[in-house]
Amino acid sequence: MNAPMNVTTNANPAPAKKLRVATASLAGCFGCHMSILDIDERLLTLLDLIEFDRTPLTDIKRCGPCDLGIIEGGLCNAENVHVLREFRQNCKILVALGACAINGGLPAQRNHLDLRDVLEEVYQTEYLVSHGGIPNDPELPLPLNKVHPIHEVVKVDYFLPGCPPPADAIWKFLTDLLAGRTPALGHGLLHYD
Amino acid sequence: MSDTDTIDAVLDRHHRNGTRLMQILRETQEQLGWLSPATLTIIAKAVAWPRAMVEGTADFYSFFHTRPLGRYRVLWSDNITDRMLGNTDLMESMCKKLWLEPGRVSEDGLVSVDTTSCTGMCDQGPAVLVNYRPITRMTPARVGEMVGLIRSETPVAKWPVEWFAVDDNIRRKDILLDHGLVAGQALAAALELGAEKMLAEIKAARLRGRGGAGFGTGLKWEACRNAEGHGAHPAHYVVCNADEGEPGTFKDRVLLTSYADLVFEGMSIAGLVVGAKKGLLYLRGEYHYLLDPLESALATRRQAGLLGANILGTSFEFDIEIHLGAGAYICGEESALIESLEGKPGRPRIRPPFPVTHGYLDQPTTVNNVETLAASCLIAAHGSEWYARHGTEKSTGSKLLSVSGDCERPGIYEYPYGVTVRQVLEDCGAGFGKCDCQAVQISGPSGLCLTAAEFDRRIAFEDIPTAGAFMVFDESRDMFEVARNFAHFFAHESCGFCTPCRVGTTLVRNLMDKIANRHGSPYDIDELFKLHRLMQGASHCGLGNSACNPIFDTLNKFRPAYERRLMSLDYEPAFDLDAALSQARQMTGRDDAAAHFSAHLPNEAEA
Numbered sequence: 001m002n003a004p005m006n007v008t009t010n011a012n013p014a015p016a017k018k019l020r021v022a023t024a025s026l027a028g029c030f031g032c033h034m035s036i037l038d039i040d041e042r043l044l045t046l047l048d049l050i051e052f053d054r055t056p057l058t059d060i061k062r063c064g065p066c067d068l069g070i071i072e073g074g075l076c077n078a079e080n081v082h083v084l085r086e087f088r089q090n091c092k093i094l095v096a097l098g099a100c101a102i103n104g105g106l107p108a109q110r111n112h113l114d115l116r117d118v119l120e121e122v123y124q125t126e127y128l129v130s131h132g133g134i135p136n137d138p139e140l141p142l143p144l145n146k147v148h149p150i151h152e153v154v155k156v157d158y159f160l161p162g163c164p165p166p167a168d169a170i171w172k173f174l175t176d177l178l179a180g181r182t183p184a185l186g187h188g189l190l191h192y193d
Numbered sequence: 194m195s196d197t198d199t200i201d202a203v204l205d206r207h208h209r210n211g212t213r214l215m216q217i218l219r220e221t222q223e224q225l226g227w228l229s230p231a232t233l234t235i236i237a238k239a240v241a242w243p244r245a246m247v248e249g250t251a252d253f254y255s256f257f258h259t260r261p262l263g264r265y266r267v268l269w270s271d272n273i274t275d276r277m278l279g280n281t282d283l284m285e286s287m288c289k290k291l292w293l294e295p296g297r298v299s300e301d302g303l304v305s306v307d308t309t310s311c312t313g314m315c316d317q318g319p320a321v322l323v324n325y326r327p328i329t330r331m332t333p334a335r336v337g338e339m340v341g342l343i344r345s346e347t348p349v350a351k352w353p354v355e356w357f358a359v360d361d362n363i364r365r366k367d368i369l370l371d372h373g374l375v376a377g378q379a380l381a382a383a384l385e386l387g388a389e390k391m392l393a394e395i396k397a398a399r400l401r402g403r404g405g406a407g408f409g410t411g412l413k414w415e416a417c418r419n420a421e422g423h424g425a426h427p428a429h430y431v432v433c434n435a436d437e438g439e440p441g442t443f444k445d446r447v448l449l450t451s452y453a454d455l456v457f458e459g460m461s462i463a464g465l466v467v468g469a470k471k472g473l474l475y476l477r478g479e480y481h482y483l484l485d486p487l488e489s490a491l492a493t494r495r496q497a498g499l500l501g502a503n504i505l506g507t508s509f510e511f512d513i514e515i516h517l518g519a520g521a522y523i524c525g526e527e528s529a530l531i532e533s534l535e536g537k538p539g540r541p542r543i544r545p546p547f548p549v550t551h552g553y554l555d556q557p558t559t560v561n562n563v564e565t566l567a568a569s570c571l572i573a574a575h576g577s578e579w580y581a582r583h584g585t586e587k588s589t590g591s592k593l594l595s596v597s598g599d600c601e602r603p604g605i606y607e608y609p610y611g612v613t614v615r616q617v618l619e620d621c622g623a624g625f626g627k628c629d630c631q632a633v634q635i636s637g638p639s640g641l642c643l644t645a646a647e648f649d650r651r652i653a654f655e656d657i658p659t660a661g662a663f664m665v666f667d668e669s670r671d672m673f674e675v676a677r678n679f680a681h682f683f684a685h686e687s688c689g690f691c692t693p694c695r696v697g698t699t700l701v702r703n704l705m706d707k708i709a710n711r712h713g714s715p716y717d718i719d720e721l722f723k724l725h726r727l728m729q730g731a732s733h734c735g736l737g738n739s740a741c742n743p744i745f746d747t748l749n750k751f752r753p754a755y756e757r758r759l760m761s762l763d764y765e766p767a768f769d770l771d772a773a774l775s776q777a778r779q780m781t782g783r784d785d786a787a788a789h790f791s792a793h794l795p796n797e798a799e800a
Contacts, residue, residue, distance in 0.1 A: 142781065142788055145774070146773065148773075
């Protein structure tokens with residue numbers, strides 16, 4: 001899918017209102033967001049059709065009422081849960097983007113360890129660290145006992161697998177949604193690596 | 194005798210033949226207590242199979258143990274009917290008395306207590322298996338005595354005989370249970386007719402399979418007869434499916450207890466028709482206690498010239514061998530059963546080819562239900578015209594129903610096909626004014642759940658096909674819990690071969706538990722419907738296809754039983770979110786507002 005796909009709505013009249021979209025990266029690596037940017041010049045086409053609310057691209061701090069929320073990453077601490085709940089409250093459609101949001105991904109590798117042991121090891125016993133004690137400033141969000149995929153805490157409407165999902169899959173998903181079709185990735189775009 | 198000698202003796206008895214692995218493993222385990230890695234290595238070498246294959250079989254079946262499980266192994270039958278008779282409390286009190294956790298072996302290696310799928314004693318539960326011998330009608334007093342006997346290490350063989358009593362509980366007889374034939378009569382009639390005419394009679398009688406699917410028996414036998422054997426050892430086989438695993442079904446147990454001759458005779462008639470010299474009876478592991486009586490019934494028939502060479506003075510030669518299963522529901526599916534007969538894990542084969550052309554040892558094989566084979570004797574003895582006069586147009590003859598649950602007289606009821614559900618309820622003492630019957634689960638968890646409005650429907654292939662289970666639930670029963678019990682059953686019994694079923698049954702079980710634990714929301718109900726559709730369409734065999742049936746039926750017919758458990762209209766996590774911060778709170782010593790989650794969504798509490 002190299003050439004920009006024609007989604008200008010010549011055949012159908014353009015929607016009067018732009019689709020309002022919010023995105024966030026929770027316990028993820030921003031790789032999925034990079035993949036969003038990777039849809040390249042089609043971004044310009046997209047910007048005619050959508051507008052961004054809270055997202056790392058706009059630096060808006062709180063999410064307002066939106067049509068679509070895209071979540072990268074799973075839940076590893078309390079702040080992740082708050083952000084996720086804020087998105088669920090404000091977004092009509094919520095999408096889990098990528099392996100970590102769907103399954104917990106890499107951060108969930110700590111799930112077979114006891115959190116207490118992890119904190120002790122990192123802040124108190126490990127060689128060559130400052131041993132300043134386990135941080136307990138109320139400003140800091142507490143880590144969860146286990147890392148959870150987002151669908152275990154809120155209702156999720158769509159799942160886009162991949163690590164990261166290919167830019168073409170994100171594009172296909174968004175254009176399907178804009179056209180009012182139930183998004184379907186199909187062969188080649190649906191993979192888990 | 195050393196362990197190696199014991200294993201050697203077993204191996205010799207089975208000619209070191211890998212296809213007899215199930216029997217080799219069972220007999221070895223019976224003598225050594227469990228199947229250690231070293232034992233499996235010896236067996237693999239002896240039968241010249243890769244060790245992984247031998248271990249694959251040993252691991253697949255619930256009744257084979259690849260780790261020690263105690264000298265006494267108590268398994269509580271966990272069908273919904275056992276639950277209704279209070280097995281949960283009884284098992285808990287047994288565990289408490291023995292200082293045990295369910296599923297764990299006591300530290301001294303003496304005993305383990307666990308649950309198992311329905312053992313086919315639904316009309317006389319709660320039932321247990323102790324070292325694979327059935328004990329019925331458990332009571333608190335029996336639990337106490339049993340704990341004493343286990344502690345004093347009294348051998349199970351010396352336990353009170355009356356505990357092991359298994360009653361037939363035949364409540365209504367019709368043409369089959371009142372057959373009036375003497376041993377050999379039906380077979381003599383069949384031999385008189387000859388194979389071709391006998392087949393024509395079966396077809397004319399329109400006999401259909403009693404396992405639930407109702408495939409034409411004549412058609413099956415004909416296809417098997419017409420298929421040619423292949424390879425170095427061409428042969429035809431008759432297999433009697435006595436892997437009666439559908440929870441709530443126990444009619445085959447009764448047939449094999451009191452009508453074994455009729456079943457063996459039916460197998461012989463099938464052998465005559467399809468041209469087989471060998472029949473195999475696949476007996477479910479839970480019915481191990483029937484093995485000795487069945488073997489002696491076979492010996493009697495051999496002596497009477499009804500089995501072996503020159504049967505009844507003719508050139509017909511046929512003999513029967515009994516294979517024991519080891520606790521796998523899936524082996525009731527005919528191709529999984531054949532895999533198991535060949536010593537492999539019971540995973541359904543891809544069909545076609547069907548067993549009638551490529552079955553046991555890849556040879557033409559007819560697999561028939563116990564009741565179907567018994568019924569074929571009536572056709573041989575009385576003719577198709579007589580037989581077809583009973584029942585309905587498309588469902589000739591009679592059907593055995595295994596009635597259990599909330600009724601005055603649980604047991605076996607035989608009716609001509611076409612009987613209404615209401616009639617059965619009247620007869621078993623669950624009719625109007627007797628018990629406020631709210632639902633009947635027909636043909637087990639994979640069957641249908643009927644409400645009072647449907648009690649005029651008929652047991653027949655035209656309306657409600659059934660393998661025979663008939664579980665009655667009165668007004669006091671919670672239909673959600675019934676469905677949840679079935680969801681656990683399927684998650685336990687999925688063979689694990691295909692992903693839709695292996696993962697789907699577990700997801701369904703988890704969602705049902707989530708709702709039961711009051712974490713449910715309408716989204717979870719949507720999810721159950723979605724899984725039902727997916728599993729029905731994408732599973733490899735009937736287990737996955739029908740695993741959501743009880744959920745789908747009860748969701749449609751008893752939705753309030755689900756809805757009153759729902760937590761809220763918002764989605765809810767399956768776990769306590771606030772408790773997920775417990776370890777971090779403990780390690781940081783924090784207990785401020787930000788160190789907790791508000792119980793519910795709104796942002797206000799978090800700000």
